[in-house]
Amino acid sequence: MRRLLLVLIILLSASGAYAKSARQYQKEIEKENQSLKQLKKTIDDKKAEKERIAQDEKKIKAELSKIEKELARLQKQREVIRKKILATEKNLTKADNELKAANLEKNQWIELYAAESRLWFRAHKAYHSFLNDIPLDVQSLEAIRQKKSYIDGARIKEENSKVSLGNWRRYKTELMGLKAQQENSFKENELIKAQKQKLLGTTVGKRIVAENEIKGLVESARALEDVIFELVKKKKQTEQDALARKSFAEKKNKLPWPVEGKVITAFGKNKHPELDTFIISNGIKIRSVRNNAVKPVSRGEVIFSGEFRAYGLMIIVDHGGGFYTIYGLLGEIAVEEKQKVREDTVIGKIAGTGDPDLYFEVRSGGKPENPLLWLR
Template sequence: MKRACVYFIALFFAVSLDAKSVKQYQNEIEKENKSLHELKKALEEKRTEKEYCLLEEKRIRSEVARIEQELARLAKQKDALRRDINKAQKNLAYSEKALKLADMEKNQWQAVLEKEADLWFRANHGFQKMFTNPVAGKLRLYALSQKKTYRDNAEEKETESKIALERWQNAKATLLNLKKKQEQTARERENIKGEKQGLLKTTIGRRIVAEDEIKKITDSARDLERVIGNLEKKKKQTEAETAARKVFREKKNLLPWPVQGEIITRFGKNKHPELATYVISNGIKIRTAPLAAINAVSGGEVIFSGEFRAYGLMVILDHGGGFYSIYGQLGETSLEEGQKPKAGEAVGRMGNSGEQALYFEIRSAGKPEDPTTWLIHNEISERSSK
């Protein structure tokens, strides 16, 4: 069905070979070249954005790789810390055992020393008896001195063990603190890595969406220009078009609005809200209510009615004299090619869900013109211009 419609349009608007049509067609080519230049400019801007996205992707991938290297280094540090902590734990256990043994040894020698000293004094009947046998007294004193030395050595071992125990306790605490900080750093790097990967995904998505949108806009504009060009060629064959053109020209600033609403996209260059670039609009978009009736701005003949690329469900009216009005993004229409609605009669209706916006164009000799210069000025147009 679609192929049949396109074939019919091409056949109906076949090229006229008379001198006047050729001249007008050449003018149209020059005008379209100007529009093509604007599109190429917009495409160049999008290519620049694409290159920027590619550089961002490369930069983010590099940052993610650097973070992964740092995480690998932190993992090695974690293993080393775990080994150091185990070593400190073993040394701590050894120090605790050495302290316990040194304390036991000191206590044992202290008990022996006290017991022998007591026996010695009893065996010699008191302090003065110690001097009756000088040799025996010296030997006993020497033996006591030796045991005291053993006790003192054991006490020194106990002191050294306490120092070693404290040192390994401090070392373990320090290592555990380092391990805690290292784990916190690793968590932070993992979070940053996740953020970077999310940003990378967004950047890639932005580039893909931009490329897809540019293709759709380019294809839609090119195909519509082809359709309007073919329509214009056919209509320029008759001399009656000149008179019809004059009649329609007199309607400038007097055409009724196709629907009540607010202009949200103006004719010409508009900044795309998502692509961060400018796109050329050959018409206007009028935000309106769901199921709003769309009316013909002037009497004419339906030369196209159906789905057409990004314009959705579309109706084209030929008003004669090379003038056309285009109604796009309709929700429904009952018009068929060949029908001739009058001014104010229904062209179709908008959809019934979500935000609804009519796409509206006026073409003269294949060239898009600002519809607001044709429509009658009223409260809506004044509000939309603010």
């Protein structure tokens, strides 16, 4: 933009009558330089923001991978705990049965012990003094004492069974608590996973990027229109400009194509391929062949040669009479500003990488015209 304004100053300062206007434009240059500086800072900030977004995306993917691994680990643990709970329930049933059996055995020995004890006491009281059968009495008493040892053994079994049953119940309680914790952890990780996937899968970012690209292109076009409009307004004041305009106007439908190729973006209203909206193109986009030579459509002078916002590498050729042609999205530039060019001059080349496209405009009096009406 700064170099375009400098060209404007050179044209305006050709006559002393416009010295005051030149000074005014100098102030505008200083203002635009400040705007350009701020714009570059904004661009750098946007690049930094983009890098942060890329890092955030990388971080989200890493977190998702970590969550997936954690879910897999929890799933394995859930299966392990499920099997342990089943085994514990079997052991609980076994311990309960053992307790019941020990209790039954104890009660049976107690009943037998009580019955034999009563029988022994009755027999001992009624007949001992008459029969004086000491060996038989001792034998019966020993049998009763044996029953008592059986009762003690059954009680030990019963106590051991109670301890075992209590241990298995506590173990099951611990397992059920651990299961509940893991279920909660699993659900929490599933929720976080869903949120991360939603964040990663959103298309809002893509839409914003596309809309910003469109906005940048429109702003670039408006800035370029303003500059060219000022050039046209001053050049119209000369007689030479009028003659040049007549000469170029006679070439309508006769101009050669700047490059061989196919028109992929028409002049005027075009539907965006990704967004449900329309954009206005002030020129046409030609799909050519990589590294193909680009030539001007008519004689003229290069008044701008360099990079310009969304137009990329760009060349503006002044054909006189308020007519200008614009060649954008170039892969390389082969001419310099103020250089005279002809129809056979190679002014640049199509890009060697990416899309092999050329953006081409024809402007008359600062207003864009359909290039297809000028090309033969």
